[in-house]
Amino acid sequence: MFTGIIKTTVPIVSIIKKTNFHIHTILLPKFLLQGLELGSSISYNGCCLTVSNIQKKLVSFDIIKETLKITNLKILNVGNIVNLERAIFFNKEIGGHLMYGQITCTATLRKIIFAINNRKIWFEINKKKMQKYLLYKGSIGIDGVSLTICKVIKNYFCVALIPKTLEYTTLGNKKIDDIVNIEIDIQTRIIINTAERMMSIFTKKIIQNNSY
Structure with a gap:
């Protein structure tokens, strides 16, 4: 991990x-x-x-x-x-969030907003079925970088980059239309997928009860 x-x-x-x-x-x-x-x-x-x-x-x-x-x-x-x-050693401090290196999909860089000492970047997720996992303040991995989503609009999401991230990762040199790897937070996926399965089971039971 x-x-x-x-x-x-x-x-x-x-x-x-x-x-x-x-x-x-x-x-x-x-x-x-x-x-x-x-x-x-x-x-x-x-x-x-x-x-x-x-x-x-x-x-x-x-x-x-x-x-x-x-x-x-x-x-x-x-x-x-x-x-x-x-890979991490569990006897050391763990920053960021736990990631598995299992890429979920890719995203395309669509907009860069420059500001003093920081930068905001908008991405479009390339698999629309993955947009349900894009949550405000949720964790996301972009080309292996642990980041926090600061805004979501349908299948578009934005992240804010501090100077250190711009300096020490490849994200500081990304350009419009560049494609990046996306790892959706595993906990987010588990919670949403479990909720969907439970709702599906609940709905089927209601339909079955109403059919009698």
Whole structure:
């Protein structure tokens, strides 16, 4: 699991593309290499990826069809910058909110509002059926960054970025029409899905009782 507090950003140094399968390689900073081994998990633009190869500071990830289908990793190129976070240790302080690296869908950047020392960015969720999970003051992961939704209008939502987020993540360099990975907060999904199932069961019982 992850916290959504990005530890560093790095460029992609190599991409090998095969049918329904990509291999991404990055140059990992020394402070993130400690204890890293094959099979370790890293949040890579918000996607939980497994380390498949380590050659000194060069770290590679295998990316399969399902991940390519759901995320923005399929459109990344060599030289593009990605957000990174190592998996959390539970004996340390946990900031942000708990994230699993399981991308729900993508969103497209539609509007940027500039202000002194902060910035607001509007996104359009690319799967309308996911808009029910967009809640005012709800947590959301954007390219692996833990953020709070500050406004929602149908399938559009806005987040506010502080200077540190702009400086230490890729979000500070995003442009109109850029596509980002979205992880909906798991607790939000569980609560809403459970409420919908209960309402469906309750409604069916009412219909059955009225049919007698």
